Amino acid sequence: MISEVFITCALTGAGTAVERSPHVPVTPEQIAQSAIEAARAGAAVVHIHVRDPKTRRGTRDPAMYREVVQRIRESDVNPLINLTAGMGGDLVLGDPESPLPLNPAGTDMAGVRERLVHVEELRPEICTLDCGSMNWGAGSQYVMVNTAGTLRAMAARVKELGVRPELEVFDIGHLVLVRDLIEQGLIDNPALIQLCMGIRYGAPDDPTTLMALVHQLPPQAIYSAFSIGRMQLPYVALAPLVGANVRVGLEDNLYLSRGRLATNAELAQRAVEILERMGVRVMSPDEVRKKLALQVHV
Amino acid sequence: MISEVFITCALTGAGTAVERSPHVPVTPEQIAQSAIEAARAGAAVVHIHVRDPKTRRGTRDPAMYREVVQRIRESDVNPLINLTAGMGGDLVLGDPESPLPLNPAGTDMAGVRERLVHVEELRPEICTLDCGSMNWGAGSQYVMVNTAGTLRAMAARVKELGVRPELEVFDIGHLVLVRDLIEQGLIDNPALIQLCMGIRYGAPDDPTTLMALVHQLPPQAIYSAFSIGRMQLPYVALAPLVGANVRVGLEDNLYLSRGRLATNAELAQRAVEILERMGVRVMSPDEVRKKLALQVHV
């Protein structure tokens, strides 16, 4: 149990959620506005993807990131900015009888530099590294691909840029890779880790699996844990009990309660309400900065 | 704890072990001979890959499987034959700065029918399905790729062939996929599952992780658990304590003890010695057939 936690709000993701809720922000202006409102509601960290305003799906366009980040930095709130570097690891095979050639629709495999161009330009306090490859979602030919070699190169580059990587762990083997990156000197101590639970076909979100992940964490790690869909809010309560910080947001869950669509600010506020009623204090952005001993780049 | 177990011997695999031990069988004749000796030493199931006698690496050549299986079937032992269907899910990316195009050296992505052509012809009692995608091995650009869509198609095909699939689980999320396959009616009950521990970057082999996997198993599953390298023989002892059957063999471990290279028969015999000294009975092939209620194809 920890007595104070920080809340990350994952604002929009890159997926199809936008079709299921009008509250999922799409344009840079909408994403920035949602970030600002989530920060006012209690999120100390905002985790940011951007979307192409035309297709409304995720994009790696640096101009989009630039606009979002500038708008947040010019606002009257100062959340830690956490930019995804997960885009560019999408591989879609042909059908099961003809897996090759790859299916160009959906495949987006970028090189290390290209995946980090927005991080290089904008120097956020945090960017993510998705620490492995796995099937993602039922029934499809899609694989999230981040090889060990690519992750080592990305970690080295992020370190060079002076940005703190948040290591996204989707299954327990990904923690073995995290430990290897630390041993290889590619991640500074304490590592910042996000345990992403309940995503098909990564680690399920039952408490026994979560505890197995927690017992595999590297010493001194600062970590968060979340689950998706209807388990997002219960995980807000569970996280501090296992020593973890909290993540909410429309990337992972669209609902405040059954049938009631949420905004990011509502989810952040709900997290605050749950935590305070449990006796867990919610940290401010500057408290998180101090905790992470982050180098601030402005 | 279970009071009787069966031993699977994984004879050779497809990897580079052949360069590190003269006992790793390569030719069909060697592989069959090693299977026969392992069966005599106590293995009820032999798990078979084949190797190209020239390159000494794994191949999918049906003629090789045919020769191995015929030689075993003509022998005076009758182990259950378990043919890998894992070959054909190998994907190697270009380097981290240029992940595409794929690296043809090492990439072998086959369609479902092609991956099962030896199973279709030889109708072994068991064939494997590797239940997910993941990085495999440190530092490389290699990914083991088995999409959810491909696995559903493979499971359907294997069922059609009347062969019992052994579901290879390398991380805890793979068990979620196994459960989905069962719910979709693609796997007959009871499911036969192999928990493959300690392979980089799948589930590590600490007991807490193993217990998390065990608690995620589908009801009534018949399962085995093994780890690799120097943890292979300790896992022989651990397996029955968590309700699991046993796997040994040169695919996963080359040593009988520090510095002492093993044969498959020696590893099977060693497993028998450990199990019997713990009070665990080792099952014969026919007892395993009865337990699995396998349809025998000869």
Next chain:
Amino acid sequence: MISEVFITCALTGAGTAVERSPHVPVTPEQIAQSAIEAARAGAAVVHIHVRDPKTRRGTRDPAMYREVVQRIRESDVNPLINLTAGMGGDLVLGDPESPLPLNPAGTDMAGVRERLVHVEELRPEICTLDCGSMNWGAGSQYVMVNTAGTLRAMAARVKELGVRPELEVFDIGHLVLVRDLIEQGLIDNPALIQLCMGIRYGAPDDPTTLMALVHQLPPQAIYSAFSIGRMQLPYVALAPLVGANVRVGLEDNLYLSRGRLATNAELAQRAVEILERMGVRVMSPDEVRKKLALQVHV
């Protein structure tokens, strides 16, 4: 995870809490009033000890129980009444150099019939059985004593009376005794179990220990879990995530937040607030009766 839970409010206990908070009810009238208010705030079950109004400590006086129960039954709320049968298992040894004779101050070892006289008379829907012996509290010569023989006799008597026993489990070995009572036919299925965590020197309240207890539960058990002191409210959130119902109340915790003394109603209301914000529905008394298929005695 379960999507609906019931809340038990443990109103007063038998200990020294009364000296640390003015809100701990003492007289039968106070205890009944506190029960009624807790029920209005969301508690479906009220767990009742009584206190001697003079000494303000726990007593077994049936007249006290009678008054509390009558007042609740005559009120406009209808919580399930859960009477402790834990009193009468208190043993205090002499000092460490002279453990015998027993210290009469604090020793209260009653026979089975006597421990259940109030249960026999008042036929509550539920009474507790403390399922073992253990040290209770640091540094003292006190032992909570409930032998296996006594528990078998108590379970048989409670069954005869048509009352549902709630099996209080303070350490993991107590669950082994619970399973034995079930196997001996002394407890009707489904067993009603309370996992009491964090009491010195019973099971600590870390999540790994809790999961070990949960994995030892008998099949189909209906169970709750709570911890004490500042962990009471976090456990409200944790309980449904491990399939458990909830217990709050001044017997276990005096504070709503740091430095802010609580009433029973405030604790019950706080539990409701946490649960609803997590998406967990709180059950009414009649829903609990239906779930337990309790025989009602009025």
Next chain:
Amino acid sequence: MISEVFITCALTGAGTAVERSPHVPVTPEQIAQSAIEAARAGAAVVHIHVRDPKTRRGTRDPAMYREVVQRIRESDVNPLINLTAGMGGDLVLGDPESPLPLNPAGTDMAGVRERLVHVEELRPEICTLDCGSMNWGAGSQYVMVNTAGTLRAMAARVKELGVRPELEVFDIGHLVLVRDLIEQGLIDNPALIQLCMGIRYGAPDDPTTLMALVHQLPPQAIYSAFSIGRMQLPYVALAPLVGANVRVGLEDNLYLSRGRLATNAELAQRAVEILERMGVRVMSPDEVRKKLALQVHV
């Protein structure tokens, strides 16, 4: 996993095993002889109770301990001598309807000095402390009683005597008491702990419970784990996988295999065989002394 372990042999205990096997040693001469043979077979530590040659049950008679210890010390083997200090914590209640007065038959509650008189005289390298109170055995009125106050006094006295206490843990709450003793400065670091599994009604011996205990251990603890009856030999294999040393012996288990009664030497030898076949080295007494940094008293 640890790669080398020491074996403790628990030679005889105090219970009724003597009636079920002719190999359970009774007289000081027999016990010493069994210790010597167990040491020759691989036990680095011998855990010793003594029995009254007339009643054949456990006794606290210092003369018996003296004879056993002298005979071992004069032999050509030098195992670490571990004397029980568990005797003198036996409390038997009257029947369930009349728990008091205590039943003199079976009750043996001794003061701290008296429980340690043989330890004071003989200064073994190790003596045990049973770290709690609990029901022991099904259906009876017996309680093992070691209050928190008594344990603090015993720990202080044992420290004064310069003897290393082995902390016997029978349920998970006992580990909380162990941690308190360490925090109070009553136990020197590293603590020596024995996890005693499967004794009714202490912690059951399933691996999930064992892992919960292991996760509660104080940092740097040197610990062993065993279970009883038919689970003794499987636990020999399990122990090193969870970082634990090994205990066998007739106090806990009478059989080498189903229907085949064992001697202590046979059980020690069997443990060696299992461990060596798993690749785990068995430590000599002097290696254990070095590991424990024991002060030797001769």
